[in-house]
Amino acid sequence: MTPIAPPATPPSERQQTILAAALAVFSEKGIAAATIDDIRQRSAASVGSIYHHFGTKEGIAAALFAQGLDDYWARLIAATGAEARAERAIDALLEAHIGWIVAHPDLARFLFARRQAVSPEYEQAIRQRTAGHFKVLFELFKPWFRQGVLRRLPFELYGPLLLGPAQELSRLWLGGRAQADPRLSVKELSGAAWRSLASDATLAATLPQESP
Amino acid sequence: MTPIAPPATPPSERQQTILAAALAVFSEKGIAAATIDDIRQRSAASVGSIYHHFGTKEGIAAALFAQGLDDYWARLIAATGAEARAERAIDALLEAHIGWIVAHPDLARFLFARRQAVSPEYEQAIRQRTAGHFKVLFELFKPWFRQGVLRRLPFELYGPLLLGPAQELSRLWLGGRAQADPRLSVKELSGAAWRSLASDATLAATLPQESP
Amino acid sequence: MTPIAPPATPPSERQQTILAAALAVFSEKGIAAATIDDIRQRSAASVGSIYHHFGTKEGIAAALFAQGLDDYWARLIAATGAEARAERAIDALLEAHIGWIVAHPDLARFLFARRQAVSPEYEQAIRQRTAGHFKVLFELFKPWFRQGVLRRLPFELYGPLLLGPAQELSRLWLGGRAQADPRLSVKELSGAAWRSLASDATLAATLPQESP
Amino acid sequence: MTPIAPPATPPSERQQTILAAALAVFSEKGIAAATIDDIRQRSAASVGSIYHHFGTKEGIAAALFAQGLDDYWARLIAATGAEARAERAIDALLEAHIGWIVAHPDLARFLFARRQAVSPEYEQAIRQRTAGHFKVLFELFKPWFRQGVLRRLPFELYGPLLLGPAQELSRLWLGGRAQADPRLSVKELSGAAWRSLASDATLAATLPQESP
């Protein structure tokens, strides 16, 4: 129903070819600047065929989003859910985030360039889907809030504190403005997230002690 | 020389009118989707006049960038440079960042939606200009690195750790996905930045002590 | 490969319609002044269709050129090659030239208004193609040079001496500055060409003798 | 009154500068493609100034035409009128023609690219002026027609036979398609014109005699 719902039938080979071509083009020039003809050339499919399968340029973007977004969040949630301690969970979360981006740079570029989204319904659908995923993730953290391990904050701050630095670094890297493999920075990023979210008490207890 | 260099002559009233109209349109629909005709209608100038002054749609964007980017960084640097202690400087930095964004939401939306930038030279010019500003800011922090107050990290991480959470929150707010006034979160954001960058020793000394 | 190479596939009916319309317009106003919309109206095709088939306004001109130039030279060469004696060959050449122009005045107007050609590559391609055709024609004359029937001259002069007067008259006629059917002048024009090119000896032997 | 009449007042220095710039531009790109702005840049005059002096783009062309056309024909007529014998007159005519073109290639390119002429009145004026000049020239030849030295032909043929080859060669040279200095070909061109126009009897008497 929602524009970015996953398709009923699994994508045919032809569809996959088109999606791959579209992803490449979207990643290079952004959705708005991408042309059906660009996609046609890359995919060696005909215009007619593309329209037969996806109906609209946005339809292609939607299909890619459905595919990418769910995959990304699934990995995030799986990684986080596998850990029992907050600090480790945050480690795993960041590692999953960065790992996924490095594994799918084109898809990441496409997914995280929100601005491009064209129509409002489309934008709306993405937000809801993302919000839903985030809630699931958030549930995993609730026990630690209750235990006082993590600080209670305005809801809107969790995302930024947890993933903001990683997002910023990822953007640099995806845009070619940072060279080093971001996986090398996972420890720092998760460390920052941990310090930002841990309660003062937990944090004090965790910090390496200076010799007296 | 560079595509986003500030103009030789100060902008005339007409030019300011056009720029204001363009900013509104760009902020609403993004550069790519914005139409010269949109700008014409909003500015009540003729197409010819617009082209007479800016030469290209991108020329308008460039003029806005030159104006906005310098203003933003000037405020950041001024605020930071006024503080003597690292923790206070980071506070001031974040406050300036958020303050500027709240004061110029349209310009901010436009400035921070990097993806839109069209031509490579344009993109290139922005990067260099930004990098230059960042270096100036970075110089202000150097003493604290030397004193061991702040941690030494790979260069690429300073930006993300310092501004990543704030950027993420700003994006949410600018996109209408966060309602609360981001200025209310400055303390949290600067706190996070401080914890991320402070050396363990400094941090341990700063944390509120538990009663023994 | 060259911009005016004949197309791989034979022109469809729609393409022919567009070309005919374009020729009419080009002939009337020249390439530069001709409007895609002029062509659209005359051909009853849509802008999109025109661009689908020819890609550019110049693309249409190129297609016309490829068609016209080859046709013109083929006729010239065929007519000349069919004659065994120099004088008759020159007669046939001029007759073919004038005949073709009278048969295709629009195409001729278009073909011989070289100045219009816009882009350099285009101009270049036309020159090469023309030069090639001229070489073929020139080969047919070689035996007569060897036999001393025709005079040896700087290469650049053959064209002007052979076709210069005819070209000039054609231009007048095509431009409406000469009324009489140019076919009536073929004998004079070929006579002039003959006198210009024949060696003195041959010419003396050919001239009508005065009574002693 | 006519669009290409010579101006009442002699051109000021500023006007001359503009005309020179315009000629350069017209010669390079043709009248149609030339832009007022091109001329403005080359002449370092302002748009306003240009319009103040010439009123229209075509006004500039007209001024150049008036200047060039008269100069060209004056030279032709003077050279021809100075000769007493037909063959010498034709020699002188061709030499003047080629000489003028070599001396003013830009002006020649501009003058002889008739097709460019834009408005009908303009075209009309040029034709009349040219026809007038030609008539004057023709008068000079009349005695030789009466004496039977030159052949009587349809009026429209005199131009082509006399100047056709030279025009064709000039076009090649002006367009860079012929390298050799056309002045080297004057003898051949005038020879051709002479042979084309001389009566058979005269011609027979003139031809170098074969040894008996």
Next chain:
DNA sequence: GATGAATGAGCATTCATTCAT
């Protein structure tokens, strides 16, 4: 006379989308 900002009709070209074969 000179200047250059302003005007707006006009134009080539692009591109998503449709549909007959």
Next chain:
DNA sequence: CATGAATGAATGCTCATTCAT
């Protein structure tokens, strides 16, 4: 399902010309 010709609204940009200063 595939193909690609056809459509036409939309868009960035140009350019001759005007006119207030």
